[in-house]
Amino acid sequence: MNQLWDAIVDIWVNSGFAQLFDFQNGGWKNLIMLCIAGVLIYLAIAKQFEPLLLLPIAFGMLLVNLPLGAVMDPQQNSLVPFTADELQLLQEQGIYAQVYPVFEMNGQLYWQHFESGGLLWYLYQGVKFGIYPPLIFLGIGCMTDFGPLISNPKSFLLGAAAQLGIFFTFIGARLLGMFTQNEAASIAIIGGADGPTAIYTTSILAPDLLGPIAVAAYSYMALVPVIQPPIMRALTTKKERSVKMEQLRPVSRLEKLLFPIFVTLLCVLLLPSAAPLIGMLMLGNLFRESGVVERINKTAQNELMNIVTIFLGVTVGATANANTFLDIKTILIICLGLVAFAVGTAGGVLFGKLMYLFTGGKVNPLIGSAGVSAVPMAARVAQKVGQEENPSNFLLMHAMGPNVAGVIGSAVAAGVLITLFG
Amino acid sequence: MVTNAATEATEAVAEVIKIPDAMVVVVGIAIVMSVLLVLTGIFYAFGFIMSRASKPKTAKKANAPAAEPAKASAPVAATPAPVVQEGISGEVVAAIAAAVAMMAPEGKRYALKSVSRANGGRPAWAAAGVADNTRPF
Numbered sequence: 001m002n003q004l005w006d007a008i009v010d011i012w013v014n015s016g017f018a019q020l021f022d023f024q025n026g027g028w029k030n031l032i033m034l035c036i037a038g039v040l041i042y043l044a045i046a047k048q049f050e051p052l053l054l055l056p057i058a059f060g061m062l063l064v065n066l067p068l069g070a071v072m073d074p075q076q077n078s079l080v081p082f083t084a085d086e087l088q089l090l091q092e093q094g095i096y097a098q099v100y101p102v103f104e105m106n107g108q109l110y111w112q113h114f115e116s117g118g119l120l121w122y123l124y125q126g127v128k129f130g131i132y133p134p135l136i137f138l139g140i141g142c143m144t145d146f147g148p149l150i151s152n153p154k155s156f157l158l159g160a161a162a163q164l165g166i167f168f169t170f171i172g173a174r175l176l177g178m179f180t181q182n183e184a185a186s187i188a189i190i191g192g193a194d195g196p197t198a199i200y201t202t203s204i205l206a207p208d209l210l211g212p213i214a215v216a217a218y219s220y221m222a223l224v225p226v227i228q229p230p231i232m233r234a235l236t237t238k239k240e241r242s243v244k245m246e247q248l249r250p251v252s253r254l255e256k257l258l259f260p261i262f263v264t265l266l267c268v269l270l271l272p273s274a275a276p277l278i279g280m281l282m283l284g285n286l287f288r289e290s291g292v293v294e295r296i297n298k299t300a301q302n303e304l305m306n307i308v309t310i311f312l313g314v315t316v317g318a319t320a321n322a323n324t325f326l327d328i329k330t331i332l333i334i335c336l337g338l339v340a341f342a343v344g345t346a347g348g349v350l351f352g353k354l355m356y357l358f359t360g361g362k363v364n365p366l367i368g369s370a371g372v373s374a375v376p377m378a379a380r381v382a383q384k385v386g387q388e389e390n391p392s393n394f395l396l397m398h399a400m401g402p403n404v405a406g407v408i409g410s411a412v413a414a415g416v417l418i419t420l421f422g
Numbered sequence: 423m424v425t426n427a428a429t430e431a432t433e434a435v436a437e438v439i440k441i442p443d444a445m446v447v448v449v450g451i452a453i454v455m456s457v458l459l460v461l462t463g464i465f466y467a468f469g470f471i472m473s474r475a476s477k478p479k480t481a482k483k484a485n486a487p488a489a490e491p492a493k494a495s496a497p498v499a500a501t502p503a504p505v506v507q508e509g510i511s512g513e514v515v516a517a518i519a520a521a522v523a524m525m526a527p528e529g530k531r532y533a534l535k536s537v538s539r540a541n542g543g544r545p546a547w548a549a550a551g552v553a554d555n556t557r558p559f
Contacts, residue, residue: 149465150465150468151469153461153462153466153469154462156458156459156461156462157455157458157459159458160455160457160458160459163451163454164451166450167446167447167450167451170446170447170450171443174443181441181446184443249469249473254472255468255469258468259465262461262464262465266460266461266464267457270457271457405458408461409454409458412454412457412458413450413454416449416450420441420449420450
């Protein structure tokens with residue numbers, strides 16, 4: 001009976017439950033993280049906040065905060081010195097050498113002890129080495145039509161103006177005095193409203209902040225229809241919002257084919273650190289526009305993108321363990337992320353107003369808000385706000401120009417930050 | 423000890439060469455705006471070149487229609503009506519003719535000679551799926 005009781009106690013002591021309710025040793029932190037993961041799962045499923053990424057992120061967060069699960073434990077390679085008895089066994093019978101690699105250093109013999117890492121640690125290497133975000137950009141390039149941008153090239157400038165939020169937030173983060181330049185740059189890139197870019201930049205500059213930054217970036221991308229309209233209405237007049245723009249000129253196939261090549265050449269020669277993101281984005285677009293590689297075009301935007309999204313989401317969420325996430329810095333990151341989005345929207349709208357003035361009222365300033373690269377949500381928001389003033393106003397295709405330009409702009413901004421701080 | 427000394431040295435160097443925050447903002451905004459400004463210029467130029475290149479073609483096309491009606495009447499009169507298999511309605515023939523006309527390259531005209539049902543056990547959609555999946559690299 002005693003033995004049975006001892007066995008039960010032993011199982012309980014070694015279980016995750018014991019660790020979770022061990023409040024004296026920080027088990028309460030894991031409980032809080034599990035609750036946060038639950039809230040994010042609810043937001044992803046019930047409220048449909050960017051579910052494709054938020055759901056895997058939330059579940060990764062849940063998995064890593066279950067004690068003793070070891071899903072994110074790193075692989076262990078250590079050199080263990082031989083004891084005298086082990087040395088004797090090695091020399092007489094060669095036992096250890098048959099099983100473990102043996103090394104000699106400074107006259108001392110060691111055997112290599114190997115312990116495999118957790119599942120998510122291995123999958124996380126794709127984030128750590130900057131592989132997954134460029135692959136997602138490949139799929140995005142396959143899905144993006146740059147026609148509205150090519151037919152109205154001044155949309156590039158609106159895409160650039162919307163990246164002001166990034167640099168404004170960088171200064172704000174530094175002024176708080178709690179973040180290094182690398183950390184501030186990683187937080188600032190949330191303002192680009194581009195998940196893969198934010199993850200790519202953060203994994204290089206401040207990998208410790210990957211969890212909170214990813215959660216903030218994807219949450220705010222889902223909140224674009226809530227955050228942007230009040231700013232757009234506050235910065236524009238009714239007359240400006242009612243502007244109907246001229247129909248876009250037709251774009252030839254040759255222009256659409258040359259676009260990815262020119263953009264790659266210019267951006268990568270100027271900013272080599274932007275090569276993975278810009279290069280894969282434009283490669284995907286070339287697949288789409290060439291029309292001769294339909295199989296790989298379909299694979300890149302469907303199967304490949306889905307696989308990478310699963311791996312990226314789960315592993316990024318798994319970086320949000322209790323020790324790194326439950327920190328005052330996380331709250332500051334969430335606040336700064338909101339500032340980045342708001343200032344980016346304002347920057348695009350204000351530049352749109354400038355273009356309205358210079359073109360004699362031909363450009364609707366609302367399309368400037370679409371320069372944040374939340375494709376196509378930001379363009380839809382511009383369309384919706386414009387239609388509130390004038391139901392016959394169709395701004396969607398005009399707003400798609402700055403929207404896709406913002407993708408390029410945020411990748412260029414990421415390249416600048418990585419070049420300066422990487 | 424060696425590791426600590428190396429880390430301290432790295433941090434000391436980083437402190438010396440640290441870029442001021444204001445400079446980061448100025449440089450960052452300037453580079454992003456410059457790159458996209460250059461792209462704007464390139465694609466405006468491209469649009470201008472494309473519109474100039476297509477202008478002579480539209481001018482030729484404007485002259486051509488005057489001559490075409492005179493030519494068009496003769497070929498239309500000479501082309502015999504397509505041989506249509508029994509059971510295929512006129513609307514189907516018209517739809518097929520419209521599809522062929524749409525696929526024809528610019529400046530070329532095709533004449534529909536005959537319309538008949540394709541033989542084969544496999545439905546058209548299935549055949550298209552097989553062709554799509556077995557097309558060589």
